[in-house]
Amino acid sequence: MSAPTLSTSSTPSKPDGPGREVPAYARREAFTSALRRNISAHGFLIGAVLCFSFFSWYPMVREFLLAFQKTEAGKTSWVGLRNLKYVANDPAFWQAWRNTLLFTGLALLLGFVVPFFVAIILNEFRHGQGYLRLLVYLPVMLPPVASVLLFKYFYDPGYGLFNGILHFLHLPEQQWLQSTSTAMLSVVIASTWMNMGGATLIYLAALQGIPGELYEAAELDGAGLFSKIWHITIPQTRLILSLLLLMQIIATMQVFAEPFLLTGGAGPEGSTTTVVYLIYQYAFNFNNYGGAAALGLVLLVLLAGFSAVYVRLSRDSED
C-alpha cells in the first residue's frame, strides 16, 4: 500500500504564476493528506511542543510578566518599573554586577585560554592521546557538588591541600576563599578545572581538522611555535573559538553553583555575590518574586543584546 500522493494539477508551482489559484478543497486535502502521512511524527511533535510550552516557554512568559507585577495578600497588581527600581536600589545590585563581570573576565582569561593550550599540547601527543583525553574530560563527569567539595577541602585555610603544599615549600599560606582579594579567583580556578574538559575536546577536534601541510610549510619558512599558533592555529580555529567565546560568556554570566557551594554565595564581604545568586536570594530568601524576575529580565536583556551584537560582528567579519 502506498501513501496517497498529491495531485500535481492542484499543486501550485512557481511557473504557473499568481493567475492560478489553488482551490480551497485541494489545499485542505493536501494538508490532511500531509498530516496523515506524518501522523507519528506529529504525535511526537505534539508531546515535545506541549512539554516545551509548559516547562520552557510558559515560565519565560510568566517571568516576563512577574517582573512588572507585585503579589500582596494574594492579589497580583501591576507595578510598572517599580520592581526594576527596587532591585537597582539594592545595595548589593552593583556589587553583584561587578562580581559577575569580574568572574566572567577571569573565567574567560583562564577558562578560554587554558583549555586551548591544553588542547594544543594534547594534539602533539602521538601515543596515549585517548587516555589523556579521558583524564582531561574526567572532571566534567564528576557531579558539580562533588567537585566543589573537593575544592573546598583543597582551599581550606586550616587543613587544605593547597596550603599544605605551600607550607611544605616554605611559602606563605594563602586565604584562598577567605579573603576578598582571592575569593573570586579561587572560585574561577575551581570552575575552570570543573568545566575545561568539554572545551578542550572541542578545541582538540578543531585542531585536528587543520591540514598538517600548513604547519609543514610554516616550518620550512622557519616559523617557531608561537608563530605557528598565531598564524595558523588561531586563524584556522577562529570560528570554533568565536562560538565557544560566546557560549562561555553566556554561561559564566549566569554563574551560581560554584560561589554558592564554595563560599555560601556571598563570600567574604560579599565578594562572590553574583547576579544569579542575588536572583536566588530575592526569590527564595526574601520571597520577592517580582524583584527576582526583574533582575532576571535585566540579565536576559543584557545577554540577548550582547549575543545580538556579537553575532552581527562575527557575521561582518566573515564578509
Place this chain on the structure above:
Amino acid sequence: MRSTWFRPAHRRTAAAALVSALALTALAACGTSSSDTGSKGSGGGSSDPTAPLDPKTKVTLTMDCMPPAAKAAELRQWKEDIKTFNQKYPNVTINGKSTTGQCEEPTRFTAALKGKSQPDVFYTYFTDLQQVLDNDGAADISAYVTDKTVPALPSIDPNVLNVLKKDGKLYGLPTSNYTMGLLINRKLFQQAGLDPNKPPTTWAEVRTAAKAIAKLGNGISGYGEYSATNQGGWHFTATMYGLGGDIVSPDGKKAAFNNDLGKQVVSNLKAMRWDDDSMGKTQLLKWGDLQKQISTDKLGMFLAAPDDITYMVQQLGAKYENFGMGPIPGGKATLFGGNDYMIKKGLSPDQIKAAIAWLSFKTLTPGKGQFDWARSKGDQLPVGLPQPNFWTGATKATDLTSRTDNATMPVENFRPFLDNPIVGKAEPVKAQEIYKVLDNVMSGVLTNKNADAGKLLSTAETQVNQILANQ
C-alpha cells in the same frame, strides 16, 4: 487472516495516539496538584465558629509534618494519636504528609505557597507569617480558637501567640518555640580546666574560655560563628540582643546597630579570631557546620537553640551528656523563634474546626500528644531538653516536672539555661535582607585581619537604611 490493525496506516495512527497519550500523561504527572482532592468536609457542623466540632461531621484533612518512616518511634506515636483522636472524632480522616528532612524547607515551602499546594494544615516557622499572608495562604482562625476548642489556650505564653497574629487576627497555633543560648561541649570544658556547670555569661568570659579551649590544640576551636547564607547576620542580631542592642529602630525605619554595642560585637569577634586565634581558620560557616564541629569535639561553644542538640544527637551521632547550655552572653534579651501550624485559606468551617481539634490534641495538650513525656521516654526519644516551652504558670511547672521525671538525658546540664530565662525578642523587619547585609560584617571581621569595625558597621548601616527605605 491479518487484523486490519496491523495495516501500516493504522499502525501509524496507533503510534501517534500512543505517543500523544504518553506525552499528556507525563504532563499531567509532572504538574502539581493542589491538595484539595478528597479534602472536602461535608456539612452538618454548627455554623458558630466558637462551637466545637460536631463529632459526627465527616471531614478529611491533609496534614503536614507527619514523621517519616525513618523516625519509626515518632511515626508510631503519630498513628497512635490519630487512633485516640478518632475515638472522639471517628469521622475525621487525617492524611499525614511527611518529608524526609526538615518539615519546612524554605525554598520548597515558598514554591508550594505560590502554587497553593501546601497541605490543608501546614507547618511554618514563626517568621513565615508575613510571607503566608502576602500569598493569601492562611485562614483567619481567631474566631475558632477559644478556651472551649483549645482548652490549654490560657496557659500558652501570650508572646508566642502574638507572633502568630497580624492586625489582631490569629493565623496559627504553636508547636514549639526556642530562644537562643550558649551551647557548650562539656568534654572540652573539662579538658581545658573549665567548669562545665558554669558556662560563660559575659563576652569577656566567653573570650577567656575560648582561649583556654583553643589551647588544647589538635585543631580545636574555642568559639565558632556563622558568616554565610544570612546566618552570620542572624547571629550578629542574636549577639546584639544579648547585649541589649537592636538592629532596627523601634519604628522599623532606620538601622540601629552602628553604635558602641555594635562595635563591641565586632571588636570582640575580631579579637577572638585574630588576637587569640580561638575561632579556627576556616570561616564562611553556615548552619550545620558548627553542629558538626561540636559533635566531633572540635569546638567548645557557639550560640544555638536547644533543638540543635536533638539534630546533633539524632543526625550526627553525638551524645546528649556531652553538651550543656547557658543563657546568651550579656543576658539582656535573646532572639526567639519557633514553629507552628497554619490552616489553608479556603477550607470549610468544619475542616478548620477539625484541624484545630487535632492540633489542640496532638500539640497543645499537656501530658498528651507531643507532651506525653512518659511515652517518649518509653520510646527512647529525647526527653529533657529545655524547649519547646511555651507554657506559663501551673501548666509550665507540671510540664517541666514531667519532663524532668522522664528525662532521657542529664537535664542538669541545661540548668544554667533554665534557671536564667532571658526575655525573648523577635527578629527585625526585613530580617533576611538585613541578615544578608550583616553577613558582610561577620565575614569581614572573621576573614580580614585588618578589618575596620567602624567602616564595616557604617557601610552596613547605609545599606540597611537603603533596604528599609526601599520597602
